[in-house]
Amino acid sequence: MTDVVERTRRLLLDELRPIFAGAREWDLTDFPHHFNCGDSAIWLGCLAIADELGITVRSTTSSRTYRRDKLTSNGPIVLNGGGNLGGLYPVHDDLRVRILTDFPDRQVVQMPQSIEVTDTRILDRLKRAIVSHPDFTLLVRDHRSLAIAQREFECRTVLVPDAAFALGRLDRRPPIEDVVLQARRDGEAAAERDPGRPTVDWNTARILSLRNLGRSAVTVADALPSPALSAAVANGFARQNLQWGIQTLSRGRVLVTDRLHGHVIATLCGIEHIVVNDRHGKVRALWEAWTSDAPMATYVPTWRDAEAALDDLVNGRHVS
Template sequence: MSDVIAGQQAALDTAYRGFVGAGDRYALLDFPDHPNVGDSAIWLGEIALLRAVTGRDPDYVCTWHDFDEAAFRRACPDGVVLLHGGGNLGDIWPHHQRLREAVLARLTDRRIVQLPQSIHFGDPAAAARFARIAVAHPDFTLLVRDRPSLAAARGFVGGRALLAPDSAFAIGPQPRGTADQPLLALLRTDAERMGDRDIPHGVQPVDWLEDEEPLPDDRNARAAARLARGLKLLSRGERIVTDRLHAHILALLLGIPHHVLDNSYGKLAAYLDSWTGGSPLVRRVAA
C-alpha cells in the first residue's frame, strides 16, 4: 500500500518540478470554496507541493467567480499561472470551465498549467470550443490524472498533455480515527451520481457536501477544516463503500479497506486503472 502512495508522490514531485523551481513566483486560481472535501484535499496537496518546490505561497489566488485580471497582474507581475486540479474540466461543472477558458483566452502572455484533472464533455460542441481556446494559447500545459483523459487531452493540445496523479496524494498518509460502524457508505448526491445503489440493509448512505460552521477566514485553514471533517467521517467506518474518487484516495491515505463504485462517467475506474487499482485495500464493485 505504501508503494502505491509513494509512487504517486514521486510522480507528482517530478510533474510539478517541470514548471516551477526554487523561488519561482506563481498564481494559483480557482480556490475551491465549497464543502466538497475532495477539492480541499487537492488544494492542500497543491499547496504542499508548491511550497516544497518553490519555498513560496502563491502571489495571487481567486475563486471561480472573482478573478480580477488587474489585481492578478499587480500581485503576480511574472511567473506561471496554475489552475486548480480536480474533476471539473468539461461541461458538468460549467462555472469552473468558464474561468478556465477565460484565463486561457486573456492571459496569452503567461505560461499556464492546468494541474491534474479528469476530463468529461457530454456536448461535442463544448469540447470543440475548449480545444480551440486551448490550442490557441502559446504556452499551455494540460496535466490529466487518468489515461482516458490523456487521450482526450492529446486531442485538444497534442504533446502538451501529460499524465500525473491526483495532487491530494501530496498530503501523505493520515492518522485514522476510531471506527464506530462496520460499513460506511459515502455516496454522491450531486450531478455525478450514477443511479440508485444497492446498499446493505441497515446502512444509511451519507455524503460530505455540508460544512460545519464556523469556518476560518484563511483559505488554507478553511480547506484544512473541510479535509479534517472528511477524514473524521471516513474514519467512522471499519470498511467503506464509495463512488467518490477522493473518498477512495483518502481511504488509501487512512489505510481503510474500501469498496469502489463508479461515478456517472467512469472517473473512478479510469483512476484505478491508471494508478491505484493494485492496492490491497481496494475492491471494485460493479454498478
Template sequence: MTEGFLSALVQDRFDVLFKDVTEVIFTDFPDYANVGDSAIALGVLAYLKQRRIVVSSVYSIDSLDRGSVGAARALVINGGGSFGGLYPIADRNRVAIAQAKRSDAILIQAPQSVHFSTDQAEIDLMTVLAATTNFRLAVRDAVSGQRVDRWGIPAVLSPDSAHLLRLPPRPPTRALSILQRSDFESRDRAVVPEGADWLRDTPSTAMATKARKITRFTRRPPKFMRSEAYWTRVAEGRLQRGLRMLDAEVVITDRLHAMILALKLGRRVIAVDNSNGKLSEYAATWLSTEPSLEFAESFTDARARVHS
C-alpha cells in the same frame, strides 16, 4: 503502485509542470463543501511549499482579481474533475484566465480527469486552450490523456495531488462507512439508508463561507483573505470532516477522493464507479495492483461483498 511511489511520482510530474516557476497565483481555491477539491488544493500547496515556490495570492473563482491575472507571471488552476463542460463555471473561468493572462505568463492546469459533456463544450474549451501560449496541462488518468491528445496539447500524466498529503494514522471507529454521491455524477441512484455524502459543511464553516461571499460582492477581499495560510486552514477543516467520515474498517464509495483518502488511511475500499467512469479510469492507471481496492457494480453489490 505503493502510496509512497505515487507521492514521489506526483512530485516528479509536478516538477515538469512547474519548471522555472518561482512565484504563482492560485486562481480558484475551492470555497465550497466538497472535501475532495480541498484535498486536491492542499496537495498542490504542499508541493509548492516543498519546492519553495511562493504563492503570492490565493483566490476563489468568484473573488479572482482580473488585474492580478493580467500582471502575473505564473498562475495555477486547481485539479479535479471539472474539465470539459460538466461544470461550466469552471471552464468559463479557465477560458477567461487564458484570455486575460500575459502571453509570456505560464498557466498551469493541475491534474484533471477529462470528460467532455458535449462536442460543443469540447470545442469551446479546447480551441482556446490550444491557442494559449505557455499553457501546461496535467491529466490524472490515461484515458483523459487520449481525450486531449488530438488537440495537440502535450499533457503531463500525473496522479492526483491528494497523494502528497501526509495523513496521521487514524484507527477505525466503526465497521463500515458508505460515502455516496448525491449529485448528478452518481451512477447508482438507489439511496442507501446508511449512506452519506460530504457536500455539507459544519455550521461554523458554512457561516464563514457565507461571510466571504458577502465580502466578495461588496469589495475586494482583504489581504489576509488572499493568503496561503488562511486558505490552508479553511481546506484543512473540510479535509478533517471528510476523514472523520472514513473512520471505518471498510469504506464503500463512488467518490474518487473518498477512495484515494481511504486507501491512504489503510482502509479496505469497495468502489462503485461514478456516471462517467472517473474512478475506474483512475484506478486502471494507478491502482491496478492495490490489494485493498475492489470494484462493485452497485452499492447493493458492494454491501454484499463486505462480509465475503
C-alpha cells in the same frame, strides 16, 4: 517495497519538477469554495506541491472572485485540479477560458483533471482558447482523459497522479462503527445506486456548523483588501473541510464509497475500503492508472457488487 501512497506521491512530484523548472512564484486559481472535501484535498495538495518545489503561492482566487489584476506573481498561473473539465461544471471551464484569454504571455498550467465532455459548445470555446495560447500545459490523471486531451486539444499534455497524493500519508480517526457507506447524491452518481443501507456524503453542511462558518469566513475575507488574509482564511477552510472528510470516512472499520476522493483519501489514511464506480467512469479510470495495487482497497463496478464484496470482507474479518 515503497508503498502505493509514497510511490504515487514521488511520481507526481517527479513529473512536475520539469514543468515548473525555474518557477519561484505561482498564482493559484479556482479555489473550491464549497463543501466537497475531495476538492479541498486537491487544493491542499497543490499547496504541498508548491512547498515541495520551493515555490511561493503569491495569490489565490476562486471562480467567484477572479479578477485579472489579482494575478501578479512572476511565475505560472496554476489552475486547481479535479474533475470539472469538459462541460460537467461550466463555471470552471469559463474560468479557464478567461485566464487563457487574459494572460497570453504567461505560462498557464492546469493541475491534474479528469475530462468528461458533456457540452460541445463549451469544449469548442476551450479548444479555441487553448490553441491560441503559446504556453499552456494540461495535466490529466487517467489514461482515458489523456486520450481525450490528445484528440481534442493542441497543447502539452502530461499524465500524472491526482494532486491530493502530494499530501502523502494522512492520519485516520479511530473507527466507531463497523461499516460506513458514502454514496454520491448528485449528477455523477451511478444510475444504479441504492446501496440498501443508510449512507453519508460530504457536499452539504448544517447552517449552524463549523464547516458553514468556515465557508462564510472565506466569503467575508474575499471582500477584504488583504490578499494574504483572504488566502489564509481560504486555506484554513480547506484544511478544516479535509479534516471533516477524514473524520467521516474514518467512522467505519470498513468504508464503501463511490467518490473518487473518498477512495483517494481512504488510501492516504490506510482505511480498508471498497470503491464503487461512478456514472462517468472516472473512479475506474483513476483506479486503473494508479491505485489498483493499493492493499486496503477493492474496486467494484456497481453498488450491487459492493454489497457482495462487503459481505465477503466483513465475514472474512469477523466484523460483528
